[in-house]
Amino acid sequence: MTLHDLDARADDLRRALGDKVVLAGDSGYDTARTPWNLAIDQRPFAVARPDSADDVVAVVRAAVSAGLRVAPQSTGHGAGALSGTDLSATVLVSLAGLRGVTVDEQARTARVLGGSQWHDVLEASTPHGLTAMHGSAGDVSVAGYILSGGLSFYGRRHGLAVNTLREVQLVTADGSLVRASADENPDLFWAIRGGSANFGIVVSLEIDLLPYADVFAGMLLWDAARAEEVMDAWTRWTATAPESATTTLRVLHLPPLPELPPFLSGRSLVVIDGAILETDAAASALLEPLRALEPEIDTFARMPAAGLTAVHMDPPEPSPAFARHAVLAGLPAGAREAVLGALGLPGLFVAEVRHVGGAFRRRSEGAGAVGSLTGEYAVNLIAMVPAPEAAAGADAAVRAGIEMLRPWHIDSLVLTFIDAGDVDRALGFGAALGRLRELKQVYDPAGVLVAGQPV
Incomplete structure (x- = not known):
């Protein structure tokens, strides 16, 4: 040019x-x-x-x-x-300027403009005693998260967040404003649920909400010196945990930052967090094997549902990082050792293991291209990039850590966790990939639309 x-x-x-x-x-x-x-x-x-x-x-x-x-x-x-x-x-x-949410309390739905964040949805739904299938952070966009599947702390009971989508309005590659739903442009509706930005720019969505005004949720925290003990116990616990419990185990290396409280700053920690959709008594009984490990901090309690986005302690401000992930069918001793071993890699900030399975595995009737997730655990490794010269080392760390888990990988990926350009997206699209490619030629034959997860 x-x-x-x-x-x-x-x-x-x-x-x-x-x-x-x-x-x-x-x-x-x-x-x-x-x-x-x-x-x-x-x-x-x-x-x-x-x-x-x-x-x-x-x-x-x-x-x-x-x-x-x-x-x-x-x-x-x-x-x-x-x-x-x-x-x-x-x-x-x-789409940052295209934000707004309208809630239909009777239908338990929300109409969400295309640039809206999950905080916007929670602010609108909370007064009605409702919540949404958001992720661990409230400042993530609804469209990007939900159309790529979406892993929620409600997911082991309710499945992938994408299955809550009722309809979407989008601008297609020829500049047309189109509505897609189960009964209008059904092929496009199937494709965008997983194919996301390959098929258009979303200007609004209608999603189902959940009837939870409050939820039993929180975190348990120990010094990382106990990481092996805690991971072994959590792995045994998840093997029999009901689908009402969706939890994550993370080992974090926190830098000595003045904005962190003294009990966190400069420490390495192991944390279990999540939500349990049970009564207080039932949830407390379920947590007993983990609480028996005597965590330093235990915040699990009944809380307003909107507070769930703060439980995971995701960075509140824009941050530089590299991440890689893999999906595993189980967490045998060797895989657990590999996760903990990865934490010795220079630059690694977080090793996170999310318990999936349950309803995440089940494809609902009428689901789109991506409607379920194979596997029991999703491992995500994150390395911070404090300065440009640290980028190569951070990228190498997360690559090496995921490679250490290679013997336990299965042919599955979480589309919302793919945060690098050289990942085989076929593992995220699965059996839907062939039809997605066919529909891409129908709706965008000239390749006008550039997607983060291309088909």
């Missing part, structure tokens, strides 16, 4: 979109292009900032007219999935 071509395309975008687009060289370009994951240096041709569905239509039509592609992004938590993608001829469509 010559300099003249670039200038002509930039001029076309400015004429069509005015102040809704920011181009390289503009004063706001660096801020607009920076995702939540600060380790990812994405450099698109331009960043568009629509505020409405009509704006999104205009952006897609203007980009196509200028011979450019489009890539939707709300928060950029999963921007690492685009890290191997050339965005030099792509308009990044930032």
Whole structure:
């Protein structure tokens, strides 16, 4: 592409979109292009900032007219999935300004605008005694999370969050605003539930809510010197835990930061957290084998459902990190040793094991391309990138850690956990991949839409 071509395309975008687009060289370009994951240096041709569905239509039509592609992004938590993608001829469509939630208390549903975060849904649903199938962090976008499956602390009872989707409105590659549901454009509705941004830019979704005003949830915390003992006990516990219990075990190396409380700063810790959909008495009885290990901190108790997003202690501000994950059928002694062994790798920040199975495994009637998850445990390794020169070491650490678990990998991946460009997405799409590719040719034959998880 010559300099003249670039200038002509930039001029076309400015004429069509005015102040809704920011181009390289503009004063706001660096801020607009920076995702939540600060380790990812994405450099698109331009960043568009629509505020409405009509704006999104205009952006897609203007980009196509200028011979450019489009890539939707709300928060950029999963921007690492685009890290191997050339965005030099792509308009990044930032949906951060397209936020809002309306709750139908009687139907127990929420209509959610395309750039909304889970905090928005919880704020709107809490007054009605309802909650949603959100993930561990409230500042993640609803669309990106839910259309890629979505692992919730309610999931062992209720399955993947994507199965709560009733309908979606999206702008397709030809600039059309389309509604997709079980009875309208059903092929597109099937494809977007897992195929997500491969098939359009979401401007609104309608999702089912859960009838939980409060939930028994919290965390147990020990010094990491007890990590082996705690992991062994938790593994035995999960083997018989009911589907009402969805928990995660993490070992964390916390840096000595002044913003951390003294009992956390500079320490290595092992934490079990999650939610138990039982009465207080039943949940407490279930936790007895873990509480018998005498944790330093035990916060498990009845809490407002909206408080569940704080339990996992995800970073509250944009952070630079690399992550890799694998799905395992079980956690035999060798796999547990590998998880703990990975923590000796320089730069590794968190080793996390999520207990899945249960309803996560079951595909509901009428499910989309991705409607269930094979496996019993999802292991996620995270390395922070405190400075650019640390990036190579952080990437090497998470790669090496996942490779240590290679003997126990199964052919499955969690799409929402794929945060690198060189991962085999076929393991996340499974048997749906062939049909997804066929429908991609139907809805986007020119490859206008750039997805973090391409089919």
